[in-house]
Structures are given as C-alpha cells and as structure tokens.
Amino acid sequence: MDFRPKLLFFSHIGSPEAITGAEKLLLATVLEMSAFADCVLIVPEEGILSGRASAAGIPVQVTGNIPLYYSMYLGLGTVRDEVMQGTRSEGMEQLYRLLIQHRPHAVWVNTCVHPLPAIAAKRLGIPVFWCLTETLRISAGTSQAISLIEEYADRVIGISASTLSPLTIPSLIGKSEIVYPAVDTNRIEPWTWDARRRSRRAKLGLKEDSCLIGFIASHLYENKGLEHFITMAGIVGAARPEAVFAVTGKPVDPAYYERCRRMAQATGMGSRFHWMPFEPDITNVYPALDVLVVPSIIEEGFGMTALEGLLFGKAVVAYASGGLAEIMHATGNTDWLAPMHDYSGLAERVIRLSANVPLRQEVSARNQVTAHIEFGSEAYRQRLLASLEQLRLRHEPQPRIVRGSGTERCELSGWRLRPFRSREALVAAGWSGAPEQELPDGTLALLPRGEPIGEAPAPRAKPGRGAQAKPERGARAKPERGARAKPERGAQAKAGRGAQAKAERGARAKPGRGAQAKAERGARAKPGRGSRGQSQRGKSGAAGKGGASGKSGAAGKGGAGGKGGAAGKGGAGGKGGAAGKGGAAGKSGAAGKGGASGKGGAAGKGGAAGKSGAAAKRRAAVKGDRLKRSKKPSVQR
Structure with a gap:
C-alpha cells in the first residue's frame, strides 16, 4: 500500500467479567494490524477487552447496544427478516454516525452474529473484512445467513477451514481465505511460569507429583462439553490416583452449573474437583496445569483455549471438532485427538499422559515450539498484511447511489453528496441500473453536499400569452363592471382594444x-x-x-x-x-x-x-x- 489506512474493528461483546476467545483473537488482530494501519477498536461496552486495548495504546470507542443475531449462527429461517428489521434500528443509525465520524478506509467485523456494522459500512462504500470465528450450523436458514455474508463482505476471513466449510457459493469462495490466528505472546510471560505454578498449586493443596488436569472456558455452557469432561474424569480418577481436576470459567446458567457439580459428586471424585471462577489473567491458570482437555461438542471455529495451552507448553487432549482438529494436526498432536462425543477416547489419552511423566514433558516441550512457529505473532502479521493488500484499499470509499425517504437521488463520492438534477443526468453519468442504497434522512444530513450533477433546467418563459389572453377575456367577460369601477385604469391599460x-x-x-x-x-x-x-x-x-x-x-x-x-x-x-x-x-x-x-x-x-x-x-x-x-x-x- 502507498498510504497508511485507517481501520475500524468491531467487537460483538465486551464484558467486564470475562473475555472470550473471539475477543482475544480480535485484540491480537488489532495489535498486529497497528504495525501498518491506524486502528480503532469499537466495543458495545467497556470491559476487559477495551481495557487491554487501551493499555496497548489502541484508541477505543463505545457504541452502546448494537443488536446481535445468533440466528445467523444457528441458521434460523427468519434470519434475513430479522437482520433487515435491525437495519432500521437506532443501533444502525449509531453505526452510520460513527462511520461518518471516523471515515475509515476499511472495517473489520468479528463473528457472524454481528452483521449490522458490515451492512452499514457497505452501504457507505467502505470495504468490509468479515471474520468468521465460528462454524455456521447447517439448518433451514443457513443459506440466508450465507447470502448476507456474500452480499456485504468484500473479504471473508476464516480462522480455520472449518469456519469456511459452509460457504459453498462460488462468489464467496473466491473472496474467502484462511488466516489462522495468533495469541499475543507478549502477555504469556514465560519467565514467571515457575513461580506462578508453585503459587497456584499451593493454593489448591496439590502435591508435587499430582497431575492437574484442567478444563478452561470463559463461560460455562453445554456446548463447551463440561459434562463430557466430568464423565472422563470419573474414568481417569478411578485409574490414576494422582489425577486431580480443575474447572475454570464463569457460569452463565446456574441450573446447568449446579447439575454439573452434582454430576462430579456422583462420580465419586467430588473431593478431587476444584471449581474456580473465570481468571482474566491466563498466566495465573495455565502454568499450574499438567494436561489441558478441550472437549467441545460443536464444530469449533478454531479453539483459542487449545492454542493457549500449546503456547504455554502443555499437553493438550481434545475432540476432533472443527478448527480444534486443524490446530492439533498443525502442531503434530493428531494422536491426542478423540472423535467427538467419545469421552472414553479422551480418558484413554489422558491416562497415558498422567501415567507417563517423561512422555507428558516431551509432548509439552514440543507443543510450545511448534505452536510459536505455526501461530506466533510474526507469522500472523504477515498473513494479515497479505490479506489487506489483496483488498487494494482506496483513499476514498467506492462511489455509489444513495437516497433517503424522498425522491432525490445522490452520488455519494469522497464522503460528499452530489444530487442529480434529473433522471437523465443520472443516466448520463453512467449510473443507469446501478443499485441504490437507502440511508436514513438523518444520516444523509450529516454528509456535506457538493455541486448538483447535470444541467440546470431552463427557466420557463412567459411570452405574450397573458398579455394577449387576459385583455380579451376581461373585455368580453366584464365590460360593464370595468367601465363603472376602474375607468381611468381601464382607459390607460386597455385603450384601443x-x-x-x-x-x-x-x-x-x-x-x-x-x-x-x-x-x-x-x-x-x-x-x-x-x-x-x-x-x-x-x-x-x-x-x-x-x-x-x-x-x-x-x-x-x-x-x-x-x-x-x-x-x-x-x-x-x-x-x-x-x-x-x-x-x-x-x-x-x-x-x-x-x-x-x-x-x-x-x-x-x-x-x-x-x-x-x-x-x-x-x-x-x-x-x-x-x-x-x-x-x-x-x-x-
């Protein structure tokens, strides 16, 4: 690129209580992109994500509530109607105002459930990167969700092959690519691991030879496979007395959380379970573990938890679900994948690692090296730059035809509105048949107006029509009245006729x-x-x-x-x-x-x-x- 572009990054969530894998991925993307672009992070509320971005010197702006559409992910048949209804919401107008304020060269939209920023940007002519961090479920409305992505994305970034697998439309395949994510390695602080390990294990009352087997999620809900982990723990605990289990995450469904805790007690391993709240600083969690288990029972878009475990030098066992399988294959961990829903296969692999300390240490050391090679910051930065260059960003948004609630049509070019004087002027300017983008009148009022396009209509001439017609009409219709009421005026104005x-x-x-x-x-x-x-x-x-x-x-x-x-x-x-x-x-x-x-x-x-x-x-x-x-x-x- 011959200039330094300005990019806006839209996060769908920004909780002050927890941070998800999608948020971590977005933060890593912003930090890497900031090496060659001016980046601004847009969040719905202040939270952990915005705090970390601000600490890293990234400007942050809060939008307030912008509607999310989980029907995009679930493939509900009502998805298009829901999203189009949302384009008439106050949140949509807030997005228009924000985009006009910043005038970015491109926007980056994170996750499939956040379509409104992509639609707002596209209507204003701003190029859109749409990053899919999840694999769409195949259902009745999946084709509608895919068509929305195809319509409003200029580049589709998949964080794994799994996330792109449902996108079978040829036009989408041509503008889609896999960009495997990275973890901000500056935050993992390897020199502190030993001290943090001792401190954490001491708090849990663990012996030196205890094998701590962990389950980590930002939010605890069914799709993360916690029940599968508990069932596996019952098998492993019965076979390996040194095995101890830790569950870390924020409960989102109290009934589900209590059911899982009762289930752990029922396995007979209740005393060997440790239930810990979400920990925003991952350096306090991973160093204490010996084995990390990721039993997701959905097609994961990627599996940031698994990648974090690998980068921290831990042995990882996982279900072969979506992007998880890709990570494990890329880092040489195919042997440690179990088929989805096969908790016995999970247990068998965990038992091997728990019983064989040298094997566990060998796997852990290799994982740390290969994860940095495949998913380190430098590799990720180069992939992002290549993707950005493919978009061939312009200094100004792509011109387009826009309209409000009235009949006026305008060319939006260079953030300036130029109204057409006539339909003929629009056709003569080469816009015949071009799609028209409807924008709120309030949004159009924020844009400066330029010179109208087309020739000004000639003023209507009024030759002698009135002078000829009116005297005759007056002379014929009102002879007596004129004679009586206005003699002098009539005598002067209508003398001879x-x-x-x-x-x-x-x-x-x-x-x-x-x-x-x-x-x-x-x-x-x-x-x-x-x-x-x-x-x-x-x-x-x-x-x-x-x-x-x-x-x-x-x-x-x-x-x-x-x-x-x-x-x-x-x-x-x-x-x-x-x-x-x-x-x-x-x-x-x-x-x-x-x-x-x-x-x-x-x-x-x-x-x-x-x-x-x-x-x-x-x-x-x-x-x-x-x-x-x-x-x-x-x-x-």
Whole structure:
C-alpha cells in the first residue's frame, strides 16, 4: 500500500467479567494490524477487552447496544427478516454516525452474529473484512445467513477451514481465505511460569507429583462439553490416583452449573474437583496445569483455549471438532485427538499422559515450539498484511447511489453528496441500473453536499400569452363592471382594444342610471371646486371634474390642453381614442369612457350632461367659452 489506512474493528461483546476467545483473537488482530494501519477498536461496552486495548495504546470507542443475531449462527429461517428489521434500528443509525465520524478506509467485523456494522459500512462504500470465528450450523436458514455474508463482505476471513466449510457459493469462495490466528505472546510471560505454578498449586493443596488436569472456558455452557469432561474424569480418577481436576470459567446458567457439580459428586471424585471462577489473567491458570482437555461438542471455529495451552507448553487432549482438529494436526498432536462425543477416547489419552511423566514433558516441550512457529505473532502479521493488500484499499470509499425517504437521488463520492438534477443526468453519468442504497434522512444530513450533477433546467418563459389572453377575456367577460369601477385604469391599460364596442354597449345599456341624482348632489356639494382648482391645471376636464363635459368629457381627462384632453395624452390619434385618452372619441364612450360625451353618461361620468347634471352643464358652457378664448384647442368638437 502507498498510504497508511485507517481501520475500524468491531467487537460483538465486551464484558467486564470475562473475555472470550473471539475477543482475544480480535485484540491480537488489532495489535498486529497497528504495525501498518491506524486502528480503532469499537466495543458495545467497556470491559476487559477495551481495557487491554487501551493499555496497548489502541484508541477505543463505545457504541452502546448494537443488536446481535445468533440466528445467523444457528441458521434460523427468519434470519434475513430479522437482520433487515435491525437495519432500521437506532443501533444502525449509531453505526452510520460513527462511520461518518471516523471515515475509515476499511472495517473489520468479528463473528457472524454481528452483521449490522458490515451492512452499514457497505452501504457507505467502505470495504468490509468479515471474520468468521465460528462454524455456521447447517439448518433451514443457513443459506440466508450465507447470502448476507456474500452480499456485504468484500473479504471473508476464516480462522480455520472449518469456519469456511459452509460457504459453498462460488462468489464467496473466491473472496474467502484462511488466516489462522495468533495469541499475543507478549502477555504469556514465560519467565514467571515457575513461580506462578508453585503459587497456584499451593493454593489448591496439590502435591508435587499430582497431575492437574484442567478444563478452561470463559463461560460455562453445554456446548463447551463440561459434562463430557466430568464423565472422563470419573474414568481417569478411578485409574490414576494422582489425577486431580480443575474447572475454570464463569457460569452463565446456574441450573446447568449446579447439575454439573452434582454430576462430579456422583462420580465419586467430588473431593478431587476444584471449581474456580473465570481468571482474566491466563498466566495465573495455565502454568499450574499438567494436561489441558478441550472437549467441545460443536464444530469449533478454531479453539483459542487449545492454542493457549500449546503456547504455554502443555499437553493438550481434545475432540476432533472443527478448527480444534486443524490446530492439533498443525502442531503434530493428531494422536491426542478423540472423535467427538467419545469421552472414553479422551480418558484413554489422558491416562497415558498422567501415567507417563517423561512422555507428558516431551509432548509439552514440543507443543510450545511448534505452536510459536505455526501461530506466533510474526507469522500472523504477515498473513494479515497479505490479506489487506489483496483488498487494494482506496483513499476514498467506492462511489455509489444513495437516497433517503424522498425522491432525490445522490452520488455519494469522497464522503460528499452530489444530487442529480434529473433522471437523465443520472443516466448520463453512467449510473443507469446501478443499485441504490437507502440511508436514513438523518444520516444523509450529516454528509456535506457538493455541486448538483447535470444541467440546470431552463427557466420557463412567459411570452405574450397573458398579455394577449387576459385583455380579451376581461373585455368580453366584464365590460360593464370595468367601465363603472376602474375607468381611468381601464382607459390607460386597455385603450384601443375593444374600446368602441365597450363604449357603445355602455352608452346603450346604462345611460341614465342615477345620473340625475348624482349630478344634482355633485352640483350642490362641490359647485366650484373643480372649476377653481383642477380646471386651471387641466387635470379633470374643461370645466373640472364635475364640469360640463365631466371627467372624461369633450376636452378629455386633463382639460383642453391637459393630460388627456383634445391635445392631451391620447392626442388626435392617441391611445385613448380619436381625440385623446378620455376625450371626444375616447376609450369608453362615443366621446368619453362612460357615455356619449363622458365617462358616466351621455356627456359625463354621472349623468346625461356630466357628473353634476344640468347645472353643471350650464356652468361648463360658460367656462368653456372662457377657455376657448384663452387656449387654443387641438381638436374641434
């Protein structure tokens, strides 16, 4: 590799009370990998494993409860449904957050019962090492478990041939390999063995010539074969008076543990049994033994207990179960294997070793040497490095298509989301038919967003559609309302289009409605305001707003020379009509918007002769004469 990768190692358990063989193996893996990678150990809780890793300088992070699936190991028919349900759990979201936080180059998942870290990593494009430390049971759902491993693992590490034996899918075989584990030999401290042996045996009250035959497990349960050990002990004890037996481990089922103790008493060897709790420091346990028995009644993935016994230079007798047989064959101990469930075969081999001290010592010395050669740290480190190089790690995760609960699709590349602007953009980028990984919306929100992929859609143009359609619709649909309610606005905005038609309809339809009343009120209330105020400025007609020709009368909106008059805004051929905006031929009437000569009636806005009626008309005539003398009109009436 041309760079130092960052690796995350996921342990399925992390008890403060005991440490399993799988945990010991994982710790050894982390320590060896740390020679060429930045390693972080991920545990569900603080315990012996995390404490040892921290003491060795390995960063540790606690995740809390992440669901485990023993149905993967047992091969239950519901396994896929269970695991997929778990991908929607809070624990799964915690895994996504952790992976985004660390951004590792690869992850290492320990044991088959811990699939969620593998799934989370794979969905984010992170390569996955999936280490199988157990042999899957063959059952109705085993094929489902195998398919999950095939789908989410980039490399499958088996710690023995036994662990890989159920993986018969061709695609899995091609990415699987055996990497026999190692023990952290720095922790076995050979220079302390003699002193520890004497101390332990003294506590047990053993004589120097006593042959201590041991059974060791982190947790005492049926699959470890404790009942087989007790049955064997009854046979050995009857044949060899120097034989003494020690059981070390943490009970997990009180009823089972008590049954085993009663069984030991029933053999007649109860006084020669020593029951001891789990001991986290193995250097306090193995040196005191003479023979170690490993009677597992399941297909062991490997058998870390047996390997530890060999490294401590002990004679080991075991059932030929799974990976145990591989260890024993590799170290020249085939003769000390008994067929599974053959406790008489165990007893026969133990009796030989107990009775023959020179033979026992010879076997013990050879085991220590061969175990270090086959399973020492240096050999393990080289196997791990070779496996890591086969994966050809990248600087960034493999790009992929991801989506949340909505319709948006994004390319996840370099820990950055780039949304596609369209389906066409996705296809053009080469992702047509690619699988899509669904991620929680909260997870997607943690990722930075980059530039969208594809061309931005052109803005929708709005040409003259509205300008053409709306005036016609308004002109046809609401002629009267427009004429009455908004005369000025209508006169300006819709000057020429349909003006003659509207004006004529207005003149015919409502020529006198309220004209007399409004005109008289206007004449009485504001007789001179328009005349004195606005007529001089020309804003409201020849005689003002209420004058003879009204707001839109003969001289238009602004008077003779005003804004909308005869020569006003609309002009002779202007916007509003023949002689101006609101003038003689204006928008809304024959001579004005509202009537024949004005906005509202025949000659003005409000009545037959203008807004202020007959009186207004008379005043307008007088004032009109004055204006004619003072101003030159543009258009004659």
